Amino acid sequence: MRRLNSGNLLAKLVLTGVLTLMSISCSQSGGEKTITLDFWAFGAEGDKVREFVTEFEAENPGVHVIAQNIPWTAAHEKLLTAYAGNSLPDICQLGNTWIPEFVVLNALEDLDQRLDSSINISPDSYFSGIWETNRIEENLYGIPWYVDTRVLFYRRDLLAKIGWERPPETWDEMLEISRLLIKGGHSKYGIILPLNEWSVPIVLGIQQGSEILREQASFGAFSGAEFLRGLEIYDQFFQEGLAPKGMTEVNNVYQGFQEAIFAMYISGPWNIGEMTRRLPAEMQDDWDTAPLPALRAEEYPGLSLAGGSSLVIFRSSKHKDIAWDWIEYLSRPDVQSEFYRQTGDLPGRLESWTSMALSGKRPTAAFFRQLESVKKTPQVPEWEQIAMKMQQYLEYVVFGQWTAKEAMDLLDKDVNKILEKRRWLLSRDK
Amino acid sequence: MKSQRFYKVWMSPALFLAPALLLIAVFFFIPVLASFLMSFTDFDIYSLADSSNARFVGLENYKNLLSDPLFWKAMRNTLYFVFVGVPLSLLVSLGTALLLNSKLIRFMSLFRLAYFLPVVTTLVAVAVVWRYIYHPSFGLVNYLLGLLGMSTVDWLGNPKWAMLALIIMAVWKNFGYNMIIFIAGLQNIPPELYESARIDGAGKWQELIHITIPMLMPTTVFVSIITIIGYFQLFAEPYVMTQGGPMNATLSIVLLMYQEGFRWWRMGYSAALAFVLFLILFMATLVQLRLQKHYSGV
Amino acid sequence: MNVNKILIHILAVAIALITLIPFVWMVSASFMPQGGANQFPPRFIPESFSLEHYLRLFKSMNIARNFLNSLILSVSITGLSLLVNSMAGFAFAKFHFPGKESLFKLLLAAMIIPAQVTMLPLFLMMNQMGLINSYLGVIIPGMASIFGIFLIRQYINSLPDSLIEAARLDGATDFQIYWRIVLPLAKPILVTLGLFTFMGTWNDFMWPLIIMTRENMYTLPVAMANLSGEHAQDTELMMAGAVLTVLPVIVVFMALQKFYIEGIMLGSVKE
Numbered sequence: 001m002r003r004l005n006s007g008n009l010l011a012k013l014v015l016t017g018v019l020t021l022m023s024i025s026c027s028q029s030g031g032e033k034t035i036t037l038d039f040w041a042f043g044a045e046g047d048k049v050r051e052f053v054t055e056f057e058a059e060n061p062g063v064h065v066i067a068q069n070i071p072w073t074a075a076h077e078k079l080l081t082a083y084a085g086n087s088l089p090d091i092c093q094l095g096n097t098w099i100p101e102f103v104v105l106n107a108l109e110d111l112d113q114r115l116d117s118s119i120n121i122s123p124d125s126y127f128s129g130i131w132e133t134n135r136i137e138e139n140l141y142g143i144p145w146y147v148d149t150r151v152l153f154y155r156r157d158l159l160a161k162i163g164w165e166r167p168p169e170t171w172d173e174m175l176e177i178s179r180l181l182i183k184g185g186h187s188k189y190g191i192i193l194p195l196n197e198w199s200v201p202i203v204l205g206i207q208q209g210s211e212i213l214r215e216q217a218s219f220g221a222f223s224g225a226e227f228l229r230g231l232e233i234y235d236q237f238f239q240e241g242l243a244p245k246g247m248t249e250v251n252n253v254y255q256g257f258q259e260a261i262f263a264m265y266i267s268g269p270w271n272i273g274e275m276t277r278r279l280p281a282e283m284q285d286d287w288d289t290a291p292l293p294a295l296r297a298e299e300y301p302g303l304s305l306a307g308g309s310s311l312v313i314f315r316s317s318k319h320k321d322i323a324w325d326w327i328e329y330l331s332r333p334d335v336q337s338e339f340y341r342q343t344g345d346l347p348g349r350l351e352s353w354t355s356m357a358l359s360g361k362r363p364t365a366a367f368f369r370q371l372e373s374v375k376k377t378p379q380v381p382e383w384e385q386i387a388m389k390m391q392q393y394l395e396y397v398v399f400g401q402w403t404a405k406e407a408m409d410l411l412d413k414d415v416n417k418i419l420e421k422r423r424w425l426l427s428r429d430k
Numbered sequence: 431m432k433s434q435r436f437y438k439v440w441m442s443p444a445l446f447l448a449p450a451l452l453l454i455a456v457f458f459f460i461p462v463l464a465s466f467l468m469s470f471t472d473f474d475i476y477s478l479a480d481s482s483n484a485r486f487v488g489l490e491n492y493k494n495l496l497s498d499p500l501f502w503k504a505m506r507n508t509l510y511f512v513f514v515g516v517p518l519s520l521l522v523s524l525g526t527a528l529l530l531n532s533k534l535i536r537f538m539s540l541f542r543l544a545y546f547l548p549v550v551t552t553l554v555a556v557a558v559v560w561r562y563i564y565h566p567s568f569g570l571v572n573y574l575l576g577l578l579g580m581s582t583v584d585w586l587g588n589p590k591w592a593m594l595a596l597i598i599m600a601v602w603k604n605f606g607y608n609m610i611i612f613i614a615g616l617q618n619i620p621p622e623l624y625e626s627a628r629i630d631g632a633g634k635w636q637e638l639i640h641i642t643i644p645m646l647m648p649t650t651v652f653v654s655i656i657t658i659i660g661y662f663q664l665f666a667e668p669y670v671m672t673q674g675g676p677m678n679a680t681l682s683i684v685l686l687m688y689q690e691g692f693r694w695w696r697m698g699y700s701a702a703l704a705f706v707l708f709l710i711l712f713m714a715t716l717v718q719l720r721l722q723k724h725y726s727g728v
Numbered sequence: 729m730n731v732n733k734i735l736i737h738i739l740a741v742a743i744a745l746i747t748l749i750p751f752v753w754m755v756s757a758s759f760m761p762q763g764g765a766n767q768f769p770p771r772f773i774p775e776s777f778s779l780e781h782y783l784r785l786f787k788s789m790n791i792a793r794n795f796l797n798s799l800i801l802s803v804s805i806t807g808l809s810l811l812v813n814s815m816a817g818f819a820f821a822k823f824h825f826p827g828k829e830s831l832f833k834l835l836l837a838a839m840i841i842p843a844q845v846t847m848l849p850l851f852l853m854m855n856q857m858g859l860i861n862s863y864l865g866v867i868i869p870g871m872a873s874i875f876g877i878f879l880i881r882q883y884i885n886s887l888p889d890s891l892i893e894a895a896r897l898d899g900a901t902d903f904q905i906y907w908r909i910v911l912p913l914a915k916p917i918l919v920t921l922g923l924f925t926f927m928g929t930w931n932d933f934m935w936p937l938i939i940m941t942r943e944n945m946y947t948l949p950v951a952m953a954n955l956s957g958e959h960a961q962d963t964e965l966m967m968a969g970a971v972l973t974v975l976p977v978i979v980v981f982m983a984l985q986k987f988y989i990e991g992i993m994l995g996s997v998k999e
Contacts, residue, residue, distance in 0.1 A: 071957030085860035450816035464849035
């Protein structure tokens with residue numbers, strides 16, 4: 001019997017392992033001639049922005065941009081993990097509600113000086129409500145890349161069938177339209193309000209005049225009467241069966257929109273692109289966008305949230321100048337326009353809105369109008385966590401486990417616990 | 431020669447043990463200790479920026495944990511997953527083991543391979559596949575329910591069904607492992623027992639009740655404890671399939687721990703959660719040792 | 729009697745269908761053109777055969793790199809852990825030194841501490857050592873395994889002492905004994921443990937998810953989870969990714985089935 005020498009086998013295995021490791025660490029350190037710029041972007045933008053890298057690299061010889069794509073669902077944890085692990089990229093797309101968090105961490109580069117010396121970028125070429133979200137106290141930490149706010153997507157043809165030639169201007173009208181649509185058998189539901197999105201109840205709250213956090217943003221204000229009034233309207237859509245409760249029932253919202261599972265959808269600008277791409281050509285005239293309804297007709301359009309993504313430079317970056325060049329490049333009106341064509345993301349720069357006539361034609365006009373009346377969410381690092389918490393309690397309300405009041409009381413209790421550290425820091429630093 | 435004797439007794443084993451023990455000490459025991467200490471602080475994202483922002487808080491994290499409805503939700507979910515999932519999984523494992531151990535079966539190894547395949551496949555990939563199998567309108571499961579004339583279910587979207595959906599998937603994925611152990615257990619039962627039972631005129635069913643199941647008891651205890659410990663660590667399925675939703679119906683202890691720790695960086699709180707998990711597993715193991723002693727004593 | 733035999737086989741086939749159909753559908757959906765898998769009733773045979781999703785994964789999603797990462801990690805951890813664990817297992821089995829039993833018991837007791845307990849501090853430690861986003865960050869904590877030491881010790885224990893004594897009389901050093909005598913004899917258990925380690929590393933999710941923050945360092949399961957967060961609507965693309973993730977472990981398992989199944993039984997031997 002031939003005895004196999006497993007010692008040799010093992011030695012070979014180990015050797016292979018060590019060799020591969022060495023070859024990989026060598027290949028990483030080799031060829032230090034070029035500057036590598038690490039750039040993270042989220043979702044569809046992360047895919048599309050790669051196409052712009054080539055042009056930028058051609059204009060800047062010796063610079064190599066690595067664009068990494070991270071799904072939105074994991075973006076926040078990936079960024080924080082990268083912060084904790086000292087492995088942040090040089091430059092990143094950052095949802096503007098996340099900026100305060102990274103400012104507290106002292107992770108973001110102050111951009112004021114670079115802005116002063118820039119010929120290309122100046123605040124007056126941006127929506128002021130959006131620009132403001134990038135400012136914390138006196139300092140500027142981000143440049144708006146694309147803007148985002150929630151508006152109403154609706155099926156014009158279905159609304160027409162019940163005699164509505166214009167979109168709803170108040171929430172009451174919206175409720176009424178939903179009822180009529182279902183009654184007439186034109187759609188299964190009136191509207192879809194995904195339970196994993198917190199924006200609609202927040203919008204309703206601020207339209208009611210509610211604060212979101214109170215006393216220097218150190219306590220929650222969700223259980224206040226104003227916020228609860230907003231939440232009631234939200235809940236009414238579910239309790240009357242006008243909006244589906246199950247989240248995966250319309251796993252594919254585009255298919256659901258197309259097949260008249262629902263006729264209205266409150267969502268963001270990325271869906272202009274998706275709707276154009278995913279809905280059949282003959283349906284393209286059947287849908288439109290409109291600003292959000294208000295509480296009363298004279299207040300139309302109602303407030304929405306100042307969203308969007310900014311470009312930020314991390315302080316840990318070793319290539320801040322190049323990173324700024326990349327921001328300047330992405331902020332050029334022509335690049336902004338082209339980026340809009342590629343992604344459907346609404347450009348941050350007003351020049352692109354005019355040069356492409358976005359402000360006057362459907363479906364972007366509604367966004368232009370909406371972006372003039374937006375409000376920013378509280379600028380505290382805990383915001384994302386608070387928003388998630390709110391989303392969780394929302395589900396309890398919708399599924400009838402708790403009343404709105406009960407749920408919001410519990411939410412405020414949780415939120416106040418989350419903000420305990422903030423209160424301690426505020427009182428200590430006084 | 432004293433030094434040579436010392437060398438013989440200590441040096442040689444020490445050299446052989448050093449790499450493993452060093453690695454385990456540095457990358458396992460030290461982190462366990464650090465985690466334990468961390469659970470008494472409010473180490474969080476502010477402390478990550480500046481460690482003077484961390485405070486020693488005593489048992490505060492544990493107290494908060496016990497008064498946090500989310501923790502209890504996660505605990506209930508995990509217990510549901512464990513105490514429905516494990517018995518179901520063991521039943522299927524035992525059933526298939528009996529089936530494959532039957533004298534009548536042909537192509538036994540082929541069937542064994544088929545049943546075992548889900549065990550070795552990557553959980554994340556399988557979870558992605560099952561997300562579509564559970565799809566409310568295009569999914570296979572609802573298609574089959576429809577064929578049987580039953581009403582369809584929004585498996586992962588409805589809080590009533592989501593955890594059950596994960597259980598079914600977990601049983602599908604894992605039963606093959608325990609099946610193998612049960613088959614080994616069955617083959618260890620002395621055939622004379624069955625022969626003498628047959629002489630006494632016992633039927634198949636009586637054999638199962640009076641011989642097979644009692645004789646398998648030690649195996650069953652072992653298998654159920656390792657399965658319980660495994661099921662308590664539910665993470666990848668909800669992470670990939672439901673993100674813990676809907677309505678936190680699939681939020682597990684480990685997922686909550688991951689979210690608190692690596693999404694919000696509330697590390698003190700997350701460490702306390704980890705130790706609660708450890709405590710539970712510790713108790714499960716104690717029960718195992720007790721039962722094993724009991725059955726090996728018989 | 730024949731009726732029973734038929735019934736049993738019907739049952740066996742039915743269960744096999746349940747375990748296999750998800751895989752069949754996965755493979756078939758991965759070849760369907762975009763939108764082909766979102767149909768009712770579900771299809772098992774693609775209307776037309778398309779490789780577009782695989783091409784997309786390789787061309788624009790760089791999945792080859794993720795594949796390579798998984799392979800590098802699995803192979804190196806398997807090799808290194810066999811070495812480290814077999815050395816320790818040998819020492820525990822064939823050396824006599826004071827405190828051996830209590831040391832071994834301590835290790836066994838530590839097995840009940842779930843790995844999740846260590847993850848936060850381990851992450852911070854790895855950060856201090858600059859090992860975030862590096863292969864070593866996964867390899868180093870994965871090298872030594874108490875379970876592996878236990879398994880090997882059990883096996884080597886059963887080898888006769890006389891073999892070792894004889895070699896020692898011939899003047900062999902301890903290392904020579906380990907390398908030339910013990911390891912060759914322990915080959916079956918090494919293959920089994922190697923297989924366990926390889927598959928365990930390939931399928932591992934949580935730790936690589938935490939420590940690999942760069943796309944080019946993702947392992948296949950992490951890349952899959954990433955993809956499913958991003959392209960959930962593209963069913964066929966996801967299935968192609970799942971096929972690529974699952975295929976290597978299935979192939980390895982098919983080839984070495986016997987060792988794997990024996991390993992399960994060895995692991996279930998009660999102390």
